[in-house]
Amino acid sequence: MRLFTKFTLFFSILLMLILIPLETYAAEKGFYKIVTNENTKEEILVGSLPEANVKLYATERTGLLENFRLHLSSGDKYLPFWFNVSNRSYWPSLFYKDINQDGKKELIFVLTTGYGNDTVKQNVHVFHEIKTDLGNAYEETLVDNPMAIILKNVKTNLTKSEAIITLGNKKTVIKIDELGVDPKHLFPDIAIGNITEFEILDNKLTANMGASVSPAGGYLGDFHITYTFKDKMYQVEKIEFIPNK
Incomplete structure (x- = not known):
């Protein structure tokens, strides 16, 4: 023994x-x-929708909001892949609107993932209310990527003298000399997406995407995308190009 x-x-x-x-x-x-208590980051409230009893929390580190938690009456959703810049001017935007015209309001979250000189990058998340065995809950619904919509519907061509945008049967021609841009500083083609912003207009989800031809002074205008709910996702209903004036 x-x-x-x-x-x-x-x-x-x-x-x-x-x-x-x-x-x-x-x-x-x-x-x-x-992980010790000293290293655990405290959650902060970064947005709320009192009408829907919704609160959005995140932790903050240098330059970023991360580790998102969505508090709902049906329970909490943890969203580890969401992130947003920490600048309070660009904190998440929350909306509670009926954007698919089904008589029930949806939860819409717009996150800003980057910003700078002539640059704003955003993405959007939409949650539909659904019925489950345990009661009502929210489920995220797919939104078609606005860049994919542009690539499928728009043709561009850039020369030393002209920027040409073709959308369906409509062609927009913008003279380079009217922009005051040195042709030596032109991009190889029209650049789209340095500005990508989402908003709700007339109870419709919309996206704005900027178009430019040079790093400075080459702003052409915006593509305006209106979404509709079809085939269980949000996809393009209408797209138009609005030249800068």
């Missing part, structure tokens, strides 16, 4: 001597982190 006890003690000490260096190595190499 004593021999067994000594053997057990010896084995335990040997195992500790092996594991401690391995744990130290793993921690140093970043294979895992031990």
Whole structure:
């Protein structure tokens, strides 16, 4: 019995001597982190919709809001892949509107993922109210990517003298010299998407995408996309190009 006890003690000490260096190595190499209360980031309220009893929380680190949690009356949704810039001027925008005309209001969240000189990048998330065995809940619904809509519906051509945008049967021609842009500074083609913004207009989900031909002074105008709910997703209902004036 004593021999067994000594053997057990010896084995335990040997195992500790092996594991401690391995744990130290793993921690140093970043294979895992031990989270303590000091390192736990406090959630902050970044948006709310009192009418829908909805609150949106996130944690903040340098430049970003992340680790989103959506508080609903039916329970919480954790959204680890959402992120938003931490600048309060660009915090998430929340809407509670009936954008598919079914008589029930949807939850719409617009996140700003980047901004700068002549640049704003946003994406949108739409939740529909559904019935479940446990009561009403919200489920996210797909929104077609506005860039995919542009690529499927728009043709562009850029020369030293003209920017040409063809949308369906309508062609818009903009003279480069009227923009005051040096032809040496032109992009290889018309650039679309430096500005991507979402908003709700007349209870319709819309997206605006800017078009330009040079890094500075080459702004041409905006593509305005209106969405409709069809085939269980939000897809293009109408698209038009509005030249800068």
